Amino acid sequence: NAGVTQTPKFQVLKTGQSMTLQCAQDMNHEYMSWYRQDPGMGLRLIHYSVGAGITDQGEVPNGYNVSRSTTEDFPLRLLSAAPSQTSVYFCASSYSQNSPLHFGNGTRLTVT
Amino acid sequence: GEDVEQSLFLSVREGDSSVINCTYTDSSSTYLYWYKQEPGAGLQLLTYIFSNMDMKQDQRLTVLLNKKDKHLSLRIADTQTGDSAIYFCAESPQTGANNLFFGTGTRLTVIP
Numbered sequence: 001n002a003g004v005t006q007t008p009k010f011q012v013l014k015t016g017q018s019m020t021l022q023c024a025q026d027m028n029h030e031y032m033s034w035y036r037q038d039p040g041m042g043l044r045l046i047h048y049s050v051g052a053g054i055t056d057q058g059e060v061p062n063g064y065n066v067s068r069s070t071t072e073d074f075p076l077r078l079l080s081a082a083p084s085q086t087s088v089y090f091c092a093s094s095y096s097q098n099s100p101l102h103f104g105n106g107t108r109l110t111v112t
Numbered sequence: 113g114e115d116v117e118q119s120l121f122l123s124v125r126e127g128d129s130s131v132i133n134c135t136y137t138d139s140s141s142t143y144l145y146w147y148k149q150e151p152g153a154g155l156q157l158l159t160y161i162f163s164n165m166d167m168k169q170d171q172r173l174t175v176l177l178n179k180k181d182k183h184l185s186l187r188i189a190d191t192q193t194g195d196s197a198i199y200f201c202a203e204s205p206q207t208g209a210n211n212l213f214f215g216t217g218t219r220l221t222v223i224p
Binding site (some may be wrong): 003042045094096097099102104105107 | 116120142143146147152154155157158200202204208211212214215216217
């Protein structure tokens with residue numbers, strides 16, 4: 001059982017470049033979310049989705065877009081990368097709104 | 113918004129008990145979680161407690177919740193070197209779709 005799979009594991013971008021961080025889960029979870037982890041700040045919610053076709057903003061959504069065309073996939077797009085987006089990004093999913101979150105292993109992104 | 117606070121560092125000797133503390137501000141929290149993060153890995157759910165409970169025990173782990181003081185603790189009995197990691201406290205507010213608010217994490221170092 002793969003759980004929550006994130007790709008790539010590492011990425012380096014130049015300022016202004018765009019890219020998509022991939023997240024897929026094979027547990028038929030309805031709820032998916034993206035967090036970023038920065039030193040001394042814990043994890044902060046970027047965007048989340050309660051089901052296919054439904055997305056909403058979290059605490060720090062600026063500079064990021066998401067879509068949820070299928071239950072399994074929840075990609076995170078950076079349209080024009082900035083150095084402030086250097087971080088470790090975690091995707092998470094849960095069966096329902098009151099179930100524990102399961103996390104992927106993260107994508108470490110550096111923007112120069 | 114919600115605020116979840118933890119001390120940053122804790123060192124214990126192997127075989128001793130570890131107690132990691134967390135305070136939160138949202139009195140309407142439904143679930144409170146403890147996650148463990150090992151280097152280069154994602155977050156692993158350790159245990160969680162529903163807000164109407166005051167204690168939960170799971171093998172070497174004991175969670176205590178003082179709802180009046182908004183204080184959560186995680187006790188690890190017979191701490192082992194494999195317990196060295198960062199431990200995150202997180203709370204799930206009553207509103208919102210499983211959008212967790214995380215503390216900054218406590219880095220536990222176990223000294224052999």
